[in-house]
Amino acid sequence: MYNARNQYIASRPTPDARSCINRHIYLAADWYAWRLSGLESGTSERDIYLATGWYQWQDCLTYSSPGDYYQTSQLDPDDPAYETASQFNWDYSTGRTYYWGSWMIPA
Incomplete structure (x- = not known):
């Protein structure tokens, strides 16, 4: 499953620029491969x-x-018994359209 989109990302936007993609998903208990799909630096x-x-x-x-x-x-469980999982990456934009976000598949 994907949480990603195509979007133009400027190399010099306004100082407070931020873009987010949000989904509410249901997952079965399992191991997942969770990948960030970035801009220029890869995954x-x-x-x-x-x-x-x-x-x-x-x-x-x-x-x-x-x-x-x-x-x-970030994956923030609705159940407060579990902690939020997160990962991050520094990346850069040359000022073009990118397909960015993340995806998960059972490992």
Whole structure:
């Protein structure tokens, strides 16, 4: 499953620029391969075990300095017994359209 989109990402946007993608998903208990699909620096991936339940899945790009972005992905379980899982990546934009976000598949 994907939490991603095509979007134009400027190399020099306004100082407070931020873009997020949000989904509410239900997952079965399993190990998942969770991958960030970034801008120019490629991907980063980790395997994670997730309990059965509903999760808020959020991916964000936050502008930090000319051309540089901080990319985050979070899985926040609706069940307060479990902690929010996250991963991040520093990336950069040359000022074009990118397919960015994250995806997960059972590992």
